[in-house]
Amino acid sequence: MENLSDDVLRRAAGGDLPAFEEIYRTASGFVYNVAWRIVGNREDAEEITQEVFVTVYQKLKGFNFKSSFKTWIYRVTVNCALNCAKKTGKLRRKMTEYDERFSAATVIGDTEKRIEEEYQNKMVEELLSGINPEQRACVVLRNIEGLSYEEIARTLNVNINTVRSRLKRAREKLLEWKRKGRP
């Protein structure tokens, strides 16, 4: 996302759709995957991605180019995903849906690689379903997206020690969960 130039951002802010599409092509992977991991299902992740980019398009005119666009879009994404996760609490319900999809893929006899990917996805989703949305956001941003503690703190607008503390509690819980045989 660092390679998005100010020129592209300014043109998009002026309503230039091709420039906005360039932003979308650069950032949508991050937005969609973070949303998916925080809310736990693809349908809501699609809606969040749509909401994030419509918000970006509307508010880009008022964007302060001195601040980081990357941090801003991260923040909008995580806020939308957290609101959705807290509001609906759909994670567990959608896990069932995921399991059904996973079983279907196995029955159909998909490729070995696809089955392995599904297995990895299932494992990650189950791990993430064992922690609260704020902890989940920290784990996703750190372990999957590779953000530093400073970047996570700026994204979530919290103190760096809060990030550290949320990660520690989340990992303690996951370790305990794992030792008890779950997931």
Add this chain to the structure above:
Amino acid sequence: MMTCGEIKDVILTDYIDGALEEKVQLAIERHLDSCSACRSFAEEVRQTLVQPFQSSPREPVPAHVWSRITEEIEEEHCPAKAPAIDWVASWRQWLLGAPGMALAGVIVCVVLVNAVFGIVQNRQVQLAKDRDQVDYLASILDHDQDLFLETENGSLATPIENYFL
């Protein structure tokens, strides 16, 4: 000198995330070389909490998401002109639809209730009239009985009748 508990806290956060200063990192490494409990804890953390996330595949964004975004943006900037309303067609549709049927049902119910209520009310009026007539006739009979009361001279006739008798 850090205790094993403190070392484990650091392992859970900055150590596995590579966020430690070089000096502290080296100190932790030295401790792990000499402490098998902390070393196995670090390995457990790495296997359980790092590797599953690192090997999780990224999902491609479905193509229709961009179409939906552009549609929403276009709708907001150039909202479609509202089509002219065909009042006759919409009224017909309304009548034939669920609301029309519901209204028809309500009207039928009202008519039925009015009819039943009217019959009952008419019957009550008729009964009242009959009761009045009975009372009236009873009062006439009472009066006639007075007329036929036995007089002082023992006759049952009226004074005029007695005159002619």
